[in-house]
Amino acid sequence: MKTLQHAWRFLWSRPLGAALNLLLLSLGLASITFLLLVSHQLNRAFDRDLAGIDVVVGAKGSPMQLILSGVLHIDVPPGNVPLSAVRELEKHPMVASVIPISLGDNYQAFRIVGTSQAYLAHYAASLSQGTTWTAPMQVVVGATVAKKLGLQLGQRFVGSHGLGAGGHSHGDFPYEVVGVLAPSGSVLDRLILTDTASVWKVHEEATALDADDLAVMAQEREITMALVQYTTPMAALSFPRFVNTTTEMQAAAPALEISRLLHMLGLGTDVLRAFAGVLLLTAGLSVFIALWSAVRERRADLALLRMLGASPGKVASLLLCEALWLACLATVLGLFLGQGFAAALGWYLQLDSSLLLGAMVWPQELMVVPVLAVTVALGAAALPALGAFRVNVLNLLQT
Amino acid sequence: MIQSQGLGYHYPGSATLHFADVEVAQGTVLLLSGPSGCGKSTWLALVAALMAPTVGSLVVAGESIGTLKHVAADAWRARTIGFLPQKLHLSAALTVQQNLALAQWASGVPEDPHRIAHALQALGVAELAQRLPSELSGGQAQRVALARAVLREPKVILADEPTASLDDDAAAQAITLLHVTAQRQGATLVIATHDARVARLIPADVDGKNGFQTMCLKRWSQHH
Numbered sequence: 001m002k003t004l005q006h007a008w009r010f011l012w013s014r015p016l017g018a019a020l021n022l023l024l025l026s027l028g029l030a031s032i033t034f035l036l037l038v039s040h041q042l043n044r045a046f047d048r049d050l051a052g053i054d055v056v057v058g059a060k061g062s063p064m065q066l067i068l069s070g071v072l073h074i075d076v077p078p079g080n081v082p083l084s085a086v087r088e089l090e091k092h093p094m095v096a097s098v099i100p101i102s103l104g105d106n107y108q109a110f111r112i113v114g115t116s117q118a119y120l121a122h123y124a125a126s127l128s129q130g131t132t133w134t135a136p137m138q139v140v141v142g143a144t145v146a147k148k149l150g151l152q153l154g155q156r157f158v159g160s161h162g163l164g165a166g167g168h169s170h171g172d173f174p175y176e177v178v179g180v181l182a183p184s185g186s187v188l189d190r191l192i193l194t195d196t197a198s199v200w201k202v203h204e205e206a207t208a209l210d211a212d213d214l215a216v217m218a219q220e221r222e223i224t225m226a227l228v229q230y231t232t233p234m235a236a237l238s239f240p241r242f243v244n245t246t247t248e249m250q251a252a253a254p255a256l257e258i259s260r261l262l263h264m265l266g267l268g269t270d271v272l273r274a275f276a277g278v279l280l281l282t283a284g285l286s287v288f289i290a291l292w293s294a295v296r297e298r299r300a301d302l303a304l305l306r307m308l309g310a311s312p313g314k315v316a317s318l319l320l321c322e323a324l325w326l327a328c329l330a331t332v333l334g335l336f337l338g339q340g341f342a343a344a345l346g347w348y349l350q351l352d353s354s355l356l357l358g359a360m361v362w363p364q365e366l367m368v369v370p371v372l373a374v375t376v377a378l379g380a381a382a383l384p385a386l387g388a389f390r391v392n393v394l395n396l397l398q399t
Numbered sequence: 400m401i402q403s404q405g406l407g408y409h410y411p412g413s414a415t416l417h418f419a420d421v422e423v424a425q426g427t428v429l430l431l432s433g434p435s436g437c438g439k440s441t442w443l444a445l446v447a448a449l450m451a452p453t454v455g456s457l458v459v460a461g462e463s464i465g466t467l468k469h470v471a472a473d474a475w476r477a478r479t480i481g482f483l484p485q486k487l488h489l490s491a492a493l494t495v496q497q498n499l500a501l502a503q504w505a506s507g508v509p510e511d512p513h514r515i516a517h518a519l520q521a522l523g524v525a526e527l528a529q530r531l532p533s534e535l536s537g538g539q540a541q542r543v544a545l546a547r548a549v550l551r552e553p554k555v556i557l558a559d560e561p562t563a564s565l566d567d568d569a570a571a572q573a574i575t576l577l578h579v580t581a582q583r584q585g586a587t588l589v590i591a592t593h594d595a596r597v598a599r600l601i602p603a604d605v606d607g608k609n610g611f612q613t614m615c616l617k618r619w620s621q622h623h
Contacts, residue, residue: 002504013492304488307447308547309477310505311470393449394440 003314007321010294017290018326024283025330025376026337029369031276033338035269038345040363042265045072049187050254052122054236057081057089057243058225063252064261070101070225071254073111073187077103080222081249089226089243094235099227102199105159110145112159112175112192114199114223122227123186129153130179136197139175143183144190151177159192159202173202196223280372284380287326291319291384295391302391316389323381327373335369400425400555400587401446405455408441415453418442421614423587425554428578428601431591433616439591442616443557446589447480448472460554477506481553481586483577485560487544489532495519495543496528502547518546522580537565541573549580556581558590562597574600 011018049072058066061078068075083100090098099122102114113119117132120140130153132140141151151157156174175198181188204217228251230239236253243251295302302315339360401423409415416438423429431439444450445457449472451465458464460479467475489498499515519525522542532540541561548556558577562570574590574597581588590597601611 002500002510006501006504009493009497010490013490298490300484300486300488301490304482304484305501305505306473307449307476307480307482307484308502308505309473309480309507311473314505314507393447394444 003317003321004325007318008325010318011322011325014294021283021287021290021326022329022333024279024286025326025373026333028276028279028283029330029334029373030337030341031272031279032372033335033366033369034341035272035276036363036365036368037338037342037361039269040365041361046258048185050258052229053227053254054230055228055240055251055253056225057086057228057249057251060248060250063250064257066225066250066252067254067257069103070227071187073191077224080224083221083223085247085249086223086226089228094230094232094239096229096231100196100223101225101227102196103224104199105161105202107157107159107192108149110149110190110192112139112194114194114196116196119193123184123188125184125188126182127179128182132179133195136195136201137173137175138178139192139194140179140181141177142181142189142191145192146180153177153180280376284376287323287377287380288383291323291381292387295319295384295387299391299395302388303393303395306391306393312389315391316385319385319388320378320381323377324374327370327377331370331373334373335366400460401429402458403455406445406452406457407454408445408450409453416441418616419614423612425587426582426585428581428588428590428611430598430611430613431589431616432593432613434593437616439616443559443591446555447482447557448476474507478551479554481548481551481556483545483548483556483558483561485563487540489540489544491532494529494531498532498543499547499550502550506551508551514550518550522546522576538569538572542576545576545580549584552584553586555587555589558588560592560594561590562592562594567596570594570596571600578602
C-alpha cells in the first residue's frame with residue numbers, strides 16, 4: 001500500500017506530463033470501450049429482435065432495408081405488398097405463421113405499427129397496465145414510448161403521416177391508449193402497436209372519395225410486410241427462392257442480411273480498432289518516455305533509496321506502481337469516456353430511444369479494457385523499471 | 400565497529416585498489432580524507448555493503464561484509480548504515496515529512512509519524528515537516544537529510560563531503576550537528592572529505608586529544 005502511495009506522489013510530481021499521459025491512454029481505451037459497446041449492443045439487439053423470424057416478405061427492393069425497417073424499425077420500408085398475396089403465402093406448407101406489419105404513421109417520431117396479437121406473442125410481451133386492443137383505433141404502447149411521451153391509459157392522440165416527426169396529422173382518427181407494455185428490452189418498447197385494421201381505417205377513410213371508392217380500397221388492401229416462421233428449417237433453402245421468383249414480393253432472410261450488415265460494419269470497425277490501437281501504442285510510448293525520463297531525472301534519488309536499504313526490486317516497483325496508477329485511472333476515465341461516446345453516437349443517430357445504442361451498459365467484454373490498460377502501462381514501464389532496478393549507487397557516492 | 404584487514408577491491412579492467420587497515424571503535428569518528436579519485440567512494444560502498452571486497456576482510460557492526468548476499472545486504476544496510484550524501488537528494492515533489500516517510504518505506508519499516516517527528520525535533524526542524532525541499536534553506540535541508548539518515552538509529556553514519564560548498568560558519572554548524580547527533584545515538588561517524596577544515600572542526604575528546612582518527616587515501620591510478 002505504501003508503495004502505491006509513494007508512487008502516486010511521484011506520478012503527480014510532474015502533473016502536466018502525468019495528465020497528458022493519462023489523457024492519451026484514456027482516449028485509446030475509450031475508443032476500445034466505444035467499439036466494444038457498439039458491437040455488443042448491436043449484436044444483442046439483433047439477437048433479441050430477430051429471434052424466431054425466419055424470413056421477412058415485403059415489397060421488392062433492398063432486402064436489408066426490408067429487415068431494418070420491418071424488424072428493427074430503423075429504416076423506411078421499400079413499399080407495400082398486397083394483403084391477398086400474403087394470405088396466399090399463409091397457405092404454403094412450409095409456413096408455420098405469418099405476422100403482418102403495416103407501417104406508415106408515427107406519433108411524435110414513435111412508429112405506429114399495425115399488426116396482429118401474434119406480434120405481441122412472438123416477443124412474449126406482457127402488459128404493465130391495461131389490456132391489448134380489441135377493436136381498431138385502440139393502441140398498446142411500448143414502455144419507452146409511454147415513458148418518453150407520458151402516455152397513459154385512456155389518453156387519446158392522433159398520428160402523423162410518415163415514419164418520422166413532421167408529417168401531416170390524421171386529425172379525424174384519434175387513437176386511444178388501452179394498454180402499456182412492460183419493458184422487455186425488445187423492439188416493442190419503442191413502438192405503438194395497434195390492429196392492422198386501424199392503419200387501413202386511417203388511410204382509407206381519409207382518402208376515399210365515396211363509399212364505392214372505399215369498397216374498392218377494401219378490396220385492394222395492402223400491408224408493408226410479413227414476418228414469417230417456417231414449419232421446417234429446410235424451408236430456408238427453397239422458400240425465399242419460391243417467393244422471389246413466383247411473386248411480386250421479395251423474401252429476405254434476417255440472419256443473412258444481418259451477417260452482411262455486420263460484415264460491412266466490420267470494415268468500419270476494423271478501421272476504428274486500428275485507430276484505437278495506434279492511440280494505445282502512442283499512449284504506451286508516451287508513458288515509456290515519461291517514465292524513462294523520470295528514471296533519468298531521479299536516478300540519484302532512486303540510488304539514495306537503495307542506499308537507505310531498498311532492494312532493487314523495491315525501487316523498480318515504484319516505477320511499476322506509477323504505471324499501474326496510470327492504468328487504473330485511464331481505465332476508469334476510458335470506460336466512462338467510451339460510454340459517453342456511445343451515448344453521443346446513439347443520440348446523434350437517434351438510436352438511443354431505439355435501444356440499439358446507448359450508454360451505461362456494462363457487458364463482460366469490457367473486462368478487456370483494464371487488461372489492455374495494465375498491459376500497455378506495464379509494458380511501457382518495463383524498461384524504465386529495469387533502469388531503476390539497475391540504478392548504480394556508486395554514482396550517488398561519486399557526485 | 401569497523402575493522403578492515405588487507406582490504407582491496409578490484410574494478411574489472413583495472414588494478415586492485417588497496418586500503419590501509421583500520422579499526423574504528425563504536426561511537427568514534429573516522430575522517431576519510433584524500434583527493435578526488437583516491438577511492439573514498441569505493442571504501443564507503445564497501446562499508447555500506449553495496450559491494451563485496453575482492454580481497455581482505457571487512458567487518459562492520461559485527462557483520463562480515465562479503466558474506467552478505469543481495470537482499471540480506473539491503474536489509475542489513477537499512478538497519479545499520481545511515482547515509483548523508485553530498486547532494487542531499489530530498490525528493491522535490493515530497494514534503495519533509497513525506498521524504499522521511501519514503502526513507503522508512505525504503506528501509507522496510509512501517510511508516511511511523513511519531514518517529515519522524517522525533518527525528519525532526521531532535522535536529523530542530525520539526526516545524527518544517529510540511530514544507531517542500533524548495534522552501535528550505537541549505538542548512539535546514541541538511542538537517543532534514545541528517546534526520547532522514549538517523550531515522551532508524553543506525554550504528555554507522557556515513558557522511559559524504561558534508562561541508563562541500565559551505566562557508567566556514569555553515570561548515571562548523573554541519574560538523575557539530577553531525578558529531579552531536581552521532582554522539583547522541585552512540586553511532587560511529589565516518590566523514591569522507593577532502594576539506595581540510597573538517598579536522599579542525601571536530602571537537603577534541605575529554606583528554607583534549609583529537610576526537611577522531613584519520614584514514615588518508617592517496618590518488619589511485621591504473622599504474623599502481
